[in-house]
Amino acid sequence: MSTAQTTPDALSTQADVSAEIEKVHAGTTGAGETQPRIDFPPYRSSLLRHPTKALRHADPEGCELVAPVFGHSDVAPVEADLTIQHTGDPVGERMVVTGRVLDGDGRPVRHQLVEIWQANSAGRYIHKRDQHPAPLDPHFTGVGRCLTDADGTYRFTTIKPGPYPWRNHLNAWRPAHIHFSLFGTDFTQRMITQMYFPGDPLFALDPIYQSITDQAARDRLVASYDHDLTTHEWATGYRWDVVLTGSHATPMEREDDDA
C-alpha cells in the first residue's frame, strides 16, 4: 500500500466507500456468490494483493487429500478458555462460543484443530502493530485453541471483543469479530474466516464483510445468541456452526462415520 493511502487527507470517506460497495454489489448477477470477492477495491489493501488471473482447476491428489492431524499432545484443554490465561479476570462480557464444524456433506469434522484470536473488550489487540488509543487489558491476550470433539463441536470461553478502528478509509471501524482458523479432513478445506455478532450496526459499512456480495452468504458469518448456552450470573452464550468445503478424502482416509 503506498504511503498516499495512509495519510488522513488521502483517505476516502465512508460515503465514498459505501458508494463503491453498492456499485460492486449492483453489478453482481442473480446467482449468489458464496465466497468473498478477492478483487474488491473498497478494501484498499486488496488492490495489490489479489491475483488477476483465473484460478486453475486442479484435481486434488496426494497430500492435498489428507489434512494434518492434531491431538491432545498439541493442545491443552486450558487453551480453550481465553479468560483464565492471566492472574485476574479480563474486563468485558464473558461469553461462551460453541458450534459444530461440518464438511459440505454435513459430516462432523472430528478431533480437529480450531484456532481463534481477537481484540479485547475495548477493541484493542495486543499485537504491537495496533497502537490505537484503546486500553490494553493486562488480563487478556486473546488467543485460543481447541480440538473439536467426536461430534465436531468446538467450545471457547472468552470476552466479547469490541469494534476497532482502522485506516482503510476515514472513520473506518471493523464490526466486532473473532478470527477463526480451521482445518477439515482434507487439506483443501483449510480456511480462515471471521465470526461476527448479530445486529452489529457496522456491517453495511465494512468493506471486508461486504466483499461477500450475497446477503445469505454474509449471514453465515454471524453467530446466534443462544439463551440455552447462557449461564446464570456467569456468561452469555453464542452458537456458530462452520461448514467447510466438501471433503475429497476417500472413506478409508476419513474416520469411519457412525451408522
Added chain:
Amino acid sequence: MPERLTATPGQTIGPFFHYALPYERGNQLVPGGSAGSLRLHGTVYDGDATPIPDALVEIRQADPTGHVPSVEGSLRRDGSDFTGWGRCATDTVGRYSFTTVEPGPVRDGGAAFFSVVVFARGLLNRLFTRAYLPDDARQGEALAADPLLASPGRDVERLVAVREESGDLRFDIHLQGDAETPFLTFPGHEA
C-alpha cells in the same frame, strides 16, 4: 442423514495474527540440521513486486517414501514424528522458510510436490498452489505427465521450485503482476 451444505465464506487473516498463529519451530518439519533436510524458502510479493511482511504460508507434504503422515505432534515439534505440515509467517522483508525433507511421489508416476496455502492482510480468502520438485529430483517424466503442469500457458512453469547450489529449493510467491503465481481451485470450491 448427510445433506449438501453451502460452505461458510472465508475472510482475510488481517494484520494481527502474529501473536496467535505462528508458534515455536512451526516452520521446522524436521529439526534443523537433520540428515537429508533442506530449506524450502522464498519471498511473497504483491503486485508492485514489493515484499509482503504480513503473510502466512503453510505447507503440506508426503514424506520421502510418498506416504502422507496422519500423526499428531505438529504443534509440539519434539523431533519424534514427521507430521508433514508446517507454518511460517513472512519476515519484515517478506521471506518465509521451511526446514523439511523432499516429498516422494504419492502415486506411481506422479510428480512430487508441496501443497502450499497462503494467507495475508489484503487477501480476502486463502490461496492454494503447489511447489513441485524440479526435474533434477528424478522426476522429469512425472513433471511432463502431470495434468496441472500440462495446462496451457507458460506460467505453470512457476509452479516448479528452483534448485539452488546449496541444494535448497526456492519458491517465490507473487500474489499479482507479471510474475503472478498460478493459484488453484478444487472441485467444490467456488472460484
